[in-house]
Amino acid sequence: MSFLPHLLLAVLEGTVAAAVLALSALGLSLVFGVMRVVNVAHGEFFMLGAMLAWWTAKMMPGGPFAGFIAAFIVAPAAVGALAFLTERLLLRRINYDPEATIVATIGLLFVIQQMALTFFGADAKPVAAPFSYRIVFPWFGYSGYKLFVVVASGAVLLGVWWVLSRTRFGLIMRVTQFDRETATAFGIPVNTVYSVVFVAGAALVAVAAVLIVPIQQAHYLMGLDPLLMSFIVVIIGGLGSIKGSVIAAFMIGMTDGVISVFFSPTLASIISTLAVAFVLVVRPQGLFGAETR
Amino acid sequence: MTARIVLLHLAVLLLLFALQFIASDYVILTLTRIMVLAVYASGYNLLFGYSGLLSLGHAMFFATGLYAAAIGTTRAGLSVPEAFLAATLIGVVVSSIMGVIVLRARGVGFMIVTLMFSQAAFLTVLYFGDYTRGDEGIVILDTIRIFSFLGRTIDLTDPLLRYNLALALLAILVALILVLVRSRFGHVLVAIRENEDRTAMLGYDVARYKFIAFVISGTLSAVSGATYALMFAYAGSTLASIQYSIHPLLWTLLGGASTTLGPMLGTGVMFLLVDFASGFTNVSLLITGAVLIALVLFFPKGILGSIRQRYLKWLP
Amino acid sequence: MEQSKLTVPAMSGITRRNMLKAAAAATGFAAGPGFVRYAQAASSEPIRIGFQVHRTGIGAAYGRWYERTTNAAVALINEQGGINGRPVEIIAEDDGTDPGRGAEVVEKFATQHKCDVGFGTLFSHVVMGSAPRAGELKLPYYVVSEGHHVASGALNRYTFQPGITDVKSQVISLAPWIAKNLGKKVCMIYPDFAFGYDHRDYFSAAIKAQGGEVNALIPIPPTESSFTRYFPQIPADTDVIYHVMVGPAVLTFVKELGEHFGSQHPALFGFIDSLEAVDLKSPGLEFLEGSYLWEAYPRFAGAAPKAHDTFYRSKVGVDANGASTSDAADISTYSHMFGCWETLYTLKNAMEAAGYQGPADKAKLIEATEAITAIAEGNEHPQGDKIFNGKIHQSFGHQNITQVKGGVADVVYRTTIEEGLYEPEADYTKMAL
Known part of the structure; x- marks a missing residue:
């Protein structure tokens, strides 16, 4: 393939990768931003969302489109409910201690994996896209649904941005993020805010999974990859900064695409992983995050 | 150091020694494995339990020892003792380099940095697949594992010899840990864990103490990895995966962080739990997860930590 | 002080081993160190086959079908009178598709469950991690992995791959x-x-x-x-x-x-x-x-299936499309799982040729397996005929x-x-x- 078509493909793939990254990392970024805890089970929430998308599509008569729409209701609701229980029964009881939360959510990660294996089985499960349209370029074809994912994730990101910056609830969340004590002093029910944020983070990642699973497959061990990628995005972008996460997602999506086209893809993963580690060491607040408090 | 502390540790080691005369073959094999992995857990505990640094990436050190020993014997033509020594030295080097880098991060940042470096190490093993054979891994043949050392033949395929070698290693480790944590060095580490800023203000070079603890911890993990490869004749990328970074955390938490014998106990209990479950169910993941959650919620101090808190105040 | 104590355990260990050896020799048991008890197995006892199953981990999709095929084959072997008049018992343990756990499971088979053989491992890295333990514990170990590891000479005398081509x-x-x-x-x-x-x-x-x-x-x-x-x-x-x-x-x-x-x-x-x-x-x-x-073995039975293919499908519970007879959406791992069925029959034949009575006959079993040269097509080997090379412990079939x-x-x-x-x-x- 000559250079320009190759570049076009790399850009398309990079854009899709960036959209997938930004979308999967959004929930983690939100939770970390407001609650200052790292949810290691984030990837498993993604996996559950994907599994539920498959299950709903299987149960729902009326073809892939009906299943897709139904999954948009079922998956975030169910994953959100699980997140609610997690927040109440686990995180609240350990008082959102950052280190204890990591250990507890590692435990949760195993429990969710086991549940998925027991109830959904070990096979990889394909989920049909709501529509199949192949865009034909002179040199190669490309999945129309992948571009839809880019548009949809743009919409979800805009929606979240709007809630955070333009609504009263967004304001409350930002105050809580800034300082828990101050928020309490102003009469903000911090515990309720935490509940809502944790549930919203989980529901968002479930939405991401429903959108993304037609271009991948549901499998009970699929959660690790989105988790690590989300870490990378959230850390490089600056913890809790959604704008930073989006920029980071595009940087990583694009560079990862280019490096893996010209060099070894494993090398690309090694480099981006090391990059994160070094960013954290040198600039703990991330490339775009401001030092908080 | 009080006499009863020394006596307790001696008694544990003597009990382990005596066990080989009555225990079944299976118990011998299992305990050998537990003792080797207990070295890993104890090394981890030095950093996590005593210094308060929670690493999610110790598999990289375990794998360093594992692969140094496996590649050293199968490709570089080293004998088993040479490979063991080389693996230990490489462990010192790798953990020193890592220590310089990752100790700049604190708190949650430290956890994620170690996780990321460990993931990079795991990918590196795959990247050099032509040497490491990636996930399939390396088998160390018996021709290498039966060797002569100081004029006598050592046969690492002999289960009882392995048991006693593992016990010897564990004895050295127990002595080392006991001396370390009861020394001034150990007390400073605990002070750092409790309040890093205040310890620094008292004039201690906090960074240096943390670095030394990190290097000892990483090196012990590498020693455990090398022993694992040489004794059980296998090295593979699975043993460098995230799962194997979480294991020592789980074992230490279960047995009791910042207790000298806790990691050992935790390794044993968890091992038996999984072993017991794998025969009739496939819920080993659930058990691991549930134990982690239960520990965090109800027994943050682990088994020995809780016993120390309630009954035996003198327990080290 | 701790240091001086160190050398003692190692020395005593060797001494104890020698003592055991002497004791074993004196009482006429020729088994290796620590395995004296094996020789006492009564002939009415079942033949115990330790089955390493990938129930969890990355291999779980395969593991499920390996287990189904194995259980079907064992049920049939027992219906036909077992091996050398003894029933066959499968002792299945999950290895998590993890080479570390796999090795532990092999140790458990050999020393706790007192299995006669180990069997059934698929994923290469689990085979690589487990085979050294099997060789050391002298547990005949029959893998169904299709990797080249056995034939390459990287493993040991006790590890075989007779059911599937590498x-x-x-x-x-x-x-x-x-x-x-x-x-x-x-x-x-x-x-x-x-x-x-x-x-x-x-x-x-x-x-x-x-x-x-x-x-x-x-x-x-x-x-x-x-x-x-x-x-x-x-x-x-x-x-x-x-x-x-x-x-x-x-x-x-x-x-x-x-x-x-x-x-x-x-x-x-x-x-x-x-x-x-x-x-x-x-x-x-x-x-x-x-x-x-x-x-390796066509998933779809085609227009004119052979009688033994139909027989094998009906026993395992697979329809003509390679799906479970109870759920048409549940597709089998048809090109791999036949290896479990065929390996069990090869094991049966080797045990019968060796007159296998118990773990004391392990060496005879190894030699009998190595002596196999041709494997005939039929109900016992539905995938087709094979030749077996005893030197590299590997079978070769049609693709x-x-x-x-x-x-x-x-x-x-x-x-x-x-x-x-x-x-x-x-x-x-x-x-x-």
Whole structure:
């Protein structure tokens, strides 16, 4: 393939990768931003969302489109409910201690994996896209649904941005993020805010999974990859900064695409992983995050 | 150091020694494995339990020892003792380099940095697949594992010899840990864990103490990895995966962080739990997860930590 | 003080071992150190087969079907009177598809469950981690993995692979047909780890021997979940794309290949490993129409199935489409799981030839297995006849090339056994028992 078509493909793939990254990392970024805890089970929430998308599509008569729409209701609701229980029964009881939360959510990660294996089985499960349209370029074809994912994730990101910056609830969340004590002093029910944020983070990642699973497959061990990628995005972008996460997602999506086209893809993963580690060491607040408090 | 502390540790080691005369073959094999992995857990505990640094990436050190020993014997033509020594030295080097880098991060940042470096190490093993054979891994043949050392033949395929070698290693480790944590060095580490800023203000070079603890911890993990490869004749990328970074955390938490014998106990209990479950169910993941959650919620101090808190105040 | 104590345990250990040896010799038991109790097994006791199952971990999709096939074979063997008049008992343990745990499970089989043999491991890394333990504990260990590890000489005298052909033989036997029918310029897409390297090395050499060439090698990391960006590396003059992918992302791979190429594409030759347990009618797989697959044992029974294939399917509970008889959407791992069935029958024959009565006869069992040369097709070996090379502990069978038409794959060529033979690289029979 000559250079320009190759570049076009790399850009398309990079854009899709960036959209997938930004979308999967959004929930983690939100939770970390407001609650200052790292949810290691984030990837498993993604996996559950994907599994539920498959299950709903299987149960729902009326073809892939009906299943897709139904999954948009079922998956975030169910994953959100699980997140609610997690927040109440686990995180609240350990008082959102950052280190204890990591250990507890590692435990949760195993429990969710086991549940998925027991109830959904070990096979990889394909989920049909709501529509199949192949865009034909002179040199190669490309999945129309992948571009839809880019548009949809743009919409979800805009929606979240709007809630955070333009609504009263967004304001409350930002105050809580800034300082828990101050928020309490102003009469903000911090515990309720935490509940809502944790549930919203989980529901968002479930939405991401429903959108993304037609271009991948549901499998009970699929959660690790989105988790690590989300870490990378959230850390490089600056913890809790959604704008930073989006920029980071595009940087990583694009560079990862280019490096893996010209060099070894494993090398690309090694480099981006090391990059994160070094960013954290040198600039703990991330490339775009401001030092908080 | 009080006499009863020394006596307790001696008694544990003597009990382990005596066990080989009555225990079944299976118990011998299992305990050998537990003792080797207990070295890993104890090394981890030095950093996590005593210094308060929670690493999610110790598999990289375990794998360093594992692969140094496996590649050293199968490709570089080293004998088993040479490979063991080389693996230990490489462990010192790798953990020193890592220590310089990752100790700049604190708190949650430290956890994620170690996780990321460990993931990079795991990918590196795959990247050099032509040497490491990636996930399939390396088998160390018996021709290498039966060797002569100081004029006598050592046969690492002999289960009882392995048991006693593992016990010897564990004895050295127990002595080392006991001396370390009861020394001034150990007390400073605990002070750092409790309040890093205040310890620094008292004039201690906090960074240096943390670095030394990190290097000892990483090196012990590498020693455990090398022993694992040489004794059980296998090295593979699975043993460098995230799962194997979480294991020592789980074992230490279960047995009791910042207790000298806790990691050992935790390794044993968890091992038996999984072993017991794998025969009739496939819920080993659930058990691991549930134990982690239960520990965090109800027994943050682990088994020995809780016993120390309630009954035996003198327990080290 | 601690230091001086150290040397004592090691010394005493050796002493105790010697004592045991002496005791064993004195009482007439010839077993190795620590395994004295074995010789007391009564002949009415069942023959215990330790079954390493991938119930969890990455191999779980295969493990489930390995377990089903194994249970079906054992039920049948017991109906037919067991082995040497003794019933067969399967002791299954989950190994988590983890080589560390796998090794522990083998130790458990040998010393706690007192199994006669270990059996059934699929994933190469678990075999590699476990085989040294089996060799050391002198537990005859029959794997069903298709890796080249056994035949390569990397393992030991106690490890066998009699039920399934290894990768090296598979790819060698396919090369002539590919070169003759699909083209000589082959682009290989394979997983970037040991299993993929075997394909890369042995197929490259084999296609060269046929006057062809591999014009591009595209290794894909095992953790990859998106593949489109690799496709530009496929050279324009490629005749055949040779793909062998494993793991849960394989379906995406084929789907994206379809999106990328549309109807204009080089010939496709894929390993069924890419699609084991996956319905060929899954959304996105329409692209495979007309392409070719390697199958060890064709999933679709076809128009004129052989009687023993029908028999085997009915016993395992698989329909003519390779799906579970109880759930048409539950697709089996048909090209691999037959290895469990056939290995158990080979084991039965070897035990009968050795007059196997108990663990004291282990050496006889090993030698009897090594003495096998030909395996006949039939109900016991439904995949086909095989030859067995006792020196490298590996069997060699026929391979099938199938073509996908309307979501069904039909056999277009069946290789001869000779096409898959190669010079043995090792000789296990020279190792001590």
